[in-house]
Amino acid sequence: MITVKNLCKDFNSIKALNNINFTVRRGEIVALLGPNGAGKSTLMRLLSGCIDPTAGEIEIFKQNYNNSRRQILSELGYVPENAPLYGEMTVFEFLKFMAAAGGLSSTEAGKKIAELARQFELSDVLTQKCETLSKGFKRRVAIAGTLTSSPRILILDEPAEGLDPNQKFSLRQFLKDYAQKNIVIISTHIMEEVTALSSRVLLLNRGKLIKDTTAALLSELSPDNSLETAFRNITRQKQ
C-alpha cells in the first residue's frame, strides 16, 4: 500500500506539488492525468525516490525512504518518461545488469530475462545495442528491465509512448494481469488508455490533486459522457 500525506515539492520558487494526499492499494491501476506541467512526473519521481519532497510523507508498505530506502526500492520499479537505457550495452547486457542491480543471481536473471524477452517480444533484439533500437523497442526494454526484479509497485511515466497499436494492446493486457497482485501507477495523455486500463484516476492541475475518481465517473462530468471533454472542462476551469 502507498500512502501519501500532505506531499509538497518546490523547485526554488515554483510549487510543483502542493498538499497531495491519497492512498493506493494492491490490485489498483492508477492513472495520473493532467495537463503539461501539472506535476505528474514530479509525483512519480517522488514516489520512486528519485527526488525528496519539500514537505509531507510517502509511506510504501508502511516504510518510508528516510528509514528503509533500499527495502522500498527492492519492491519498486520505475520507468521514467524518456525510457533511458545504457546505449552502449546490448539489450541482454542491459537486462542482466538491471536484474543483478535488483539483487537477482545469475541463474535467476537468465530465467527472468528469457521470460521477459518472450513476454515483450525482445528475443530478436537481445544482441542488439540499445542505442540502435527504435523508440518502441527502447520503451519495451526499459519496462522489461524494471520488471526483472518483479517489483510489487510499478511506476510508468507515459508507458505507451512510441508503441504501435499491437504493442499498446499487449502492454495493456500485461499491466492488467500484473496489477491483479501488485500496484501499477501510470501517467498518460491518452484518454483511451485511461479508460481501457485504469481502475482509478488522479487528476492533477497546477500541482494540486483536483479529482480522485474513476474514469467512468470522470466521464459523467461532461455533457457528452466523454473523458476528453471532462478533462478539458475541468482543467480549463481551474486554469
Add this chain to the structure above:
Amino acid sequence: MLKQINLIFQKEFCSFFRTRLAYFVLGIYLFLSMFCTFYLGLYFDIINTGLFSFFYFQVNILMLVVPALTMRLWADEYKTGSIELLLTRPLSYTSVVIGKFLAAWGLCLLMLVCTFPLWLYTAAALPADNLNIAASYFGCFLISGSMCAVGCMVSAFNKSPIVAYLGSVLLLTLLIIVNYNFIFNGLNLSGSLIIRFTQSLNFFYHQSTLLNGQLGLDNIIYYASITVLTLWLNRITIEYKRS
C-alpha cells in the same frame, strides 16, 4: 555491498571499452608518456636507473588524461536521465560511487601496466634501481587514484562531460600548483611546525617525493585522504541533487 561495488565496477569498466574511450585514452596516454620520456625527458642522454625521464612528466600527463576517463561517469547519467534508472535500483549510493571510482582507477592501473615494457627495457639495458621504480609506479598509481576521485566528484556536479573534464583539469592544476606556504608566509607565521604542516598539505611536495621513489606513510595518507574526502563529497553531491 562488495557485490554491488563489483556490479557497478564491471558495468563502468566494460563501458570504457564498449564506447572505445579506453582505447582512445590509452593511446593518448602512451603517446604522451613516450614522447615526454624520449624527447623532452632526454631518456638516452641521462642516466635513467630510476626511470626519471618517465616519472618526471607523469603527474602532468595524468592530470590531462584521468579527467577524460572520469568526465562521463556521472555527467552522462544525468544527461541521459539513466541516473533515475540507476538510483531507483536497491543499490547503496556508496557502492555506486566506489564502483564508478574503481572502474576509472582500474583503467589507470592498466595504463601504467602498459608502460612496463619501458621498465623491462631499462632493466635490461642499465643497472636499473627496480625498487625505486616500483615505488615510483606505486606513487603514480596513488596519484592517479586521487585524480580519479577528484574527477568523479566534479563529474557529479554537472550534466556536461566537457564541463566535467575542464573542471577536473582546473581543480587538479590548482591542487598541483598551489603552494600553501604563500598563505602562511603572507600571515607572517613562521616556525618549523607551521612549515611542516603547510608542506603536508602541498600536492607538489608529496608528488615530488613519491615520484623519486621515496615512498612514505605521509604520502600514502595524503593521497588516501584526498581520495576518501572527494569520494565522500561525491556521495554528498548525489544525495544533495536528490533533494
